[in-house]
Amino acid sequence: MMGTKERSFAPLTHISLEELVPQNHFYRSLEQKLDLSFVRKFVQETYAGLGRPSIDPVVFFKLQLVMFFEGDSI
Template identity: 70%
Template sequence: MMGLKERAFAPCVAVSLEELVPQDHFSRHLQKVLDLSFVYDLVHESYAAVGRPSVDPVVFFKLQLVMFFEDIRSERLLMRQVADRLSVRWYMGYD
């Protein structure tokens, strides 16, 4: 006898990245101890006053830190990691 799968859609449950990343994760520790606000002052003169907005320089710096700590050798692999790993997305500020 052939079985049929019934599709039963449950209501969406609201979940945030804050709930999904463990409290003892390295990204949380890094977020607490590393203040990257100096990056804005450091790169301010390199950006034009008008035009299209760029990637946030702190986010770019954090991506470079992820590449270093995770020993990722290419930016394509880095973007794949960012897409797949919730902890990296949390660290970048995508909540």
């Protein structure tokens, strides 16, 4: 016999990341000073026109910066 699982979800809390990250945090100041508008134009030729949408290249670049600043290496 196939069983079923009852799913119950806890109520969502209404907390935004803006409230959790201090105003003087390093990444907030970096976001204000670093203009990443060039990234999409720079990588546009490497993306196919068809298929599933990718991660936004700007988001990917920001993740790479976080890895650099936080000392993670692959």
